[in-house]
Amino acid sequence: MTILFYDKTFEGFLTAVFEVFEFKYQDVQIVHEGTFQNSFFAEPIEIITNSEKSDRVLKKLEKQLGKSGIQQMLYTFLSEDASREMVLLQVITYAVENPGKDILKDYSNSFVMQLSKFVKSVNRERHRMKAFIRFELLKDEIYFAEIFPDFDVLTLIITHFKNRYQDQKWLIYDSKRGYGVYYDLNVVEIISLENPIQFGESHKKELLHEKELNYQKLWIEYFDHTNIKERKNDKLHVQHVPKRYWKYLTEKKIL
Amino acid sequence: MDYDRVKEKLEILADAAKYDVSCSSSGGNRKNTNKGLGDSSSSGICHTYTEDGRCVSLLKILLTNFCIYDCAYCVTRKSNDIQRAAFTVEEVVDLTMNFYRRNYIEGLFLSSGIFKNADYTMERLVRVAKKLRLEHSFNGYIHLKSIPGASDELMREAGLYADRLSMNLEIPTESGLKLLAPDKDHQQMIKPMGFVKNEINLYKDERKKFKSTPKFAPAGQSTQMIVGASPETDLQIIQVADHFYKNFSMKRVYYSGYVPVSNDARLPGLGSQVPLVRENRLYQADWLMRFYGFKANEILAKNNPFLDLEVDPKLGWALRNITDFPVALQTASLEMILRVPGIGVKSAYKIVNARKFQNLTLEHLQKMGVATNRAKYFVVVANSNKNLIHLDSVHLKSLIVGDTKSKFENPFSNQTSLLNDDTFLR
Numbered sequence: 209m210t211i212l213f214y215d216k217t218f219e220g221f222l223t224a225v226f227e228v229f230e231f232k233y234q235d236v237q238i239v240h241e242g243t244f245q246n247s248f249f250a251e252p253i254e255i256i257t258n259s260e261k262s263d264r265v266l267k268k269l270e271k272q273l274g275k276s277g278i279q280q281m282l283y284t285f286l287s288e289d290a291s292r293e294m295v296l297l298q299v300i301t302y303a304v305e306n307p308g309k310d311i312l313k314d315y316s317n318s319f320v321m322q323l324s325k326f327v328k329s330v331n332r333e334r335h336r337m338k339a340f341i342r343f344e345l346l347k348d349e350i351y352f353a354e355i356f357p358d359f360d361v362l363t364l365i366i367t368h369f370k371n372r373y374q375d376q377k378w379l380i381y382d383s384k385r386g387y388g389v390y391y392d393l394n395v396v397e398i399i400s401l402e403n404p405i406q407f408g409e410s411h412k413k414e415l416l417h418e419k420e421l422n423y424q425k426l427w428i429e430y431f432d433h434t435n436i437k438e439r440k441n442d443k444l445h446v447q448h449v450p451k452r453y454w455k456y457l458t459e460k461k462i463l
Numbered sequence: 464m465d466y467d468r469v470k471e472k473l474e475i476l477a478d479a480a481k482y483d484v485s486c487s488s489s490g491g492n493r494k495n496t497n498k499g500l501g502d503s504s505s506s507g508i509c510h511t512y513t514e515d516g517r518c519v520s521l522l523k524i525l526l527t528n529f530c531i532y533d534c535a536y537c538v539t540r541k542s543n544d545i546q547r548a549a550f551t552v553e554e555v556v557d558l559t560m561n562f563y564r565r566n567y568i569e570g571l572f573l574s575s576g577i578f579k580n581a582d583y584t585m586e587r588l589v590r591v592a593k594k595l596r597l598e599h600s601f602n603g604y605i606h607l608k609s610i611p612g613a614s615d616e617l618m619r620e621a622g623l624y625a626d627r628l629s630m631n632l633e634i635p636t637e638s639g640l641k642l643l644a645p646d647k648d649h650q651q652m653i654k655p656m657g658f659v660k661n662e663i664n665l666y667k668d669e670r671k672k673f674k675s676t677p678k679f680a681p682a683g684q685s686t687q688m689i690v691g692a693s694p695e696t697d698l699q700i701i702q703v704a705d706h707f708y709k710n711f712s713m714k715r716v717y718y719s720g721y722v723p724v725s726n727d728a729r730l731p732g733l734g735s736q737v738p739l740v741r742e743n744r745l746y747q748a749d750w751l752m753r754f755y756g757f758k759a760n761e762i763l764a765k766n767n768p769f770l771d772l773e774v775d776p777k778l779g780w781a782l783r784n785i786t787d788f789p790v791a792l793q794t795a796s797l798e799m800i801l802r803v804p805g806i807g808v809k810s811a812y813k814i815v816n817a818r819k820f821q822n823l824t825l826e827h828l829q830k831m832g833v834a835t836n837r838a839k840y841f842v843v844v845a846n847s848n849k850n851l852i853h854l855d856s857v858h859l860k861s862l863i864v865g866d867t868k869s870k871f872e873n874p875f876s877n878q879t880s881l882l883n884d885d886t887f888l889r
Contacts (some may be wrong), residue, residue, distance in 0.1 A: 314814035316827045339508050341566045351564060371495050371502040375600070422466040423561045429470050430562075433477040435513035436522060438722050438737055444516030448509070458567070459495060459511055 210236045214255040218285050226253045238293040272303055277312050284326040286360045289436035293387035295322050334361040338368055340456045345417040351378040368398050424458050476553040479528040479539050480574055484719045488506040488520040488604045490682035493854050499600025504660050521572040522562055525602035526550055526587055531578030534644035536692045537578045555591050565604050570604030581612035592624035611651040618655050627682040635703045637694035659684050660711045664665035683714035693723040693739040694729055698768035701748055705759035744770040754808050755801045776823040778804040782860055789851055791843040793818055805837030836866050
């Protein structure tokens with residue numbers, strides 16, 4: 209068996225895919241850096257990320273599967289699931305074996321179906337971030353939100369927030385992965401804070417703008433009063449707002 | 464701003480607005496080209512869900528709950544002894560802007576009790592929308608309530624600033640309305656709806672000629688009917704809905720199970736059950752008309768003007784038209800696949816795509832998300848399907864019902880999941 213390892217980037221993965229076909233590896237596994245290695249029979253080969261090679265893979269796939277096909281592959285990659293490289297390689301191989309066919313519509317193929325499930329999960333998380341992110345206004349007039357998404361979706365929501373909030377500075381920080389996006393009224397930048405800030409509730413209160421808690425209280429009040437008690441349905445409530453997201457939500461806080 | 468005072472008003476005026484079930488924020492598609500605030504997501508976003516499981520997408524409030532009308536089913540009715548309050552235009556604008564900036568909401572849904580007269584009230588609603596759009600460069604979603612009897616001029620202005628306009632019929636029939644809302648006039652409600660429909664078409668035609676023509680209520684108009692307050696049958700309700708979809712190009716008709724708000728003898732008393740199952744079945748019927756190609760007159764059995772509460776209306780139709788089954792999935796038309804119980808719109812498209820590659824089996828269907836516990840009795844697939852022997856059985860219905868776990872059986876879960884699905888908001 210041949211094991212190829214790459215640098216965790218999508219380009220790196222696509223470079224590895226390029227080499228699979230270039231060197232016609234048969235029994236091959238693509239893994240990313242830092243994956244636990246335990247194979248006596250295979251010598252891992254390091255893949256040097258090469259944007260020319262990854263672009264060629266992208267172009268070829270786009271020709272066959274369209275822009276949406278590429279998007280589905282990227283979403284699958286961002287799932288960070290342990291099997292993502294295997295599923296993607298299987299689907300790409302299936303595409304190469306069936307030139308000219310839009311094989312992503314073949315839902316009877318188990319790898320295509322698996323890919324479509326990853327796409328669904330990542331897409332849902334992306335949508336949830338658009339919905340559940342709550343900004344808090346800080347003293348320095350920055351609207352700040354901290355997130356811990358299940359999948360690496362922060363880059364997928366930049367355009368949405370950039371279009372929406374053009375007249376206020378904002379920062380969304382993924383504390384799970386240690387990077388954020390910051391809009392300074394002109395451009396959006398990806399930033400990484402050297403010392404992870406302590407966002408603990410007590411600490412944060414000192415950073416908040418003097419008006420902030422007033423609006424949080426009003427929102428909580430609204431949330432409470434727009435509910436119809438006669439129709440209470442906890443099961444449905446939790447189905448729509450799973451408990452792991454409650455920590456994001458102002459309306460679930462006790463102020 | 465006096466936050467404590469605003470908080471008191473918010474309690475009263477959110478409470479009074481919550482029975483309006485519409486919370487859609489889709490179809491607006493207003494772009495943030497003026498470096499302002501907001502950009503309507505055309506698919507709509509539910510930002511949170513209340514404990515009753517309903518989506519919260521908009522700040523849904525009344526401008527005031529002072530009202531000159533005395534509609535028996537309405538909590539805000541003149542004769543009801545409740546606390547009254549009124550927001551100022553500035554307060555509503557400030558709340559909307561500040562909630563939107565924090566990503567709490569997609570926009571504002573502003574309704575109102577009727578104070579002084581129709582135009583006076585409508586003018587205030589329009590003023591809020593106008594201020595948000597012109598003074599605050601707000602491009603989020605705005606849904607305004609049309610006030611019965613408002614003048615054409617105000618309705619036209621409303622349509623230029625709002626994404627959606629709605630007028631709630633509440634009581635489906637004229638006779639029912641006379642009984643429960645003696646001050647309201649059926650014609651006064653229908654007229655603005657007709658006006659809005661015509662204006663939407665007019666502006667659309669103009670836009671084809673001149674790109675600079677402004678949009679008029681781009682997310683269309685909607686209405687709501689209360690279910691279970693008056694004695695109308697499901698047949699009447701579905702016919703009225705169909706009439707509004709066809710003749711008023713309604714985007715949505717909402718059905719709101721009556722929550723008892725008074726001990727008026729004309730209505731179900733306080734403490735009566737909210738008719739949640741019936742409301743759910745009506746929504747399912749509505750979906751069949753809008754997405755599954757069903758005609759209004761196919762949905763109910765000829766001999767019963769009420770929907771079967773035990774099975775969904777699509778299954779009900781299949782059981783009455785058993786000779787149209789089984790459906791051979793490999794060759795059947797999309798229209799017919801959509802009529803198979805247990806197959807939704809997404810699955811139907813998946814089937815039509817996947818069958819080009821392979822002959823499909825029940826296992827494939829299950830992986831695609833089809834509810835095979837219902838579908839298996841009605842389809843011919845690649846491998847042999849032994850469930851088809853039940854197709855002619857008189858027990859088919861009880862077989863399926865016994866096999867299906869209803870979400871309504873559990874007393875702690877007496878609400879519909881359909882109601883709160885994102886896709887529900889289109």
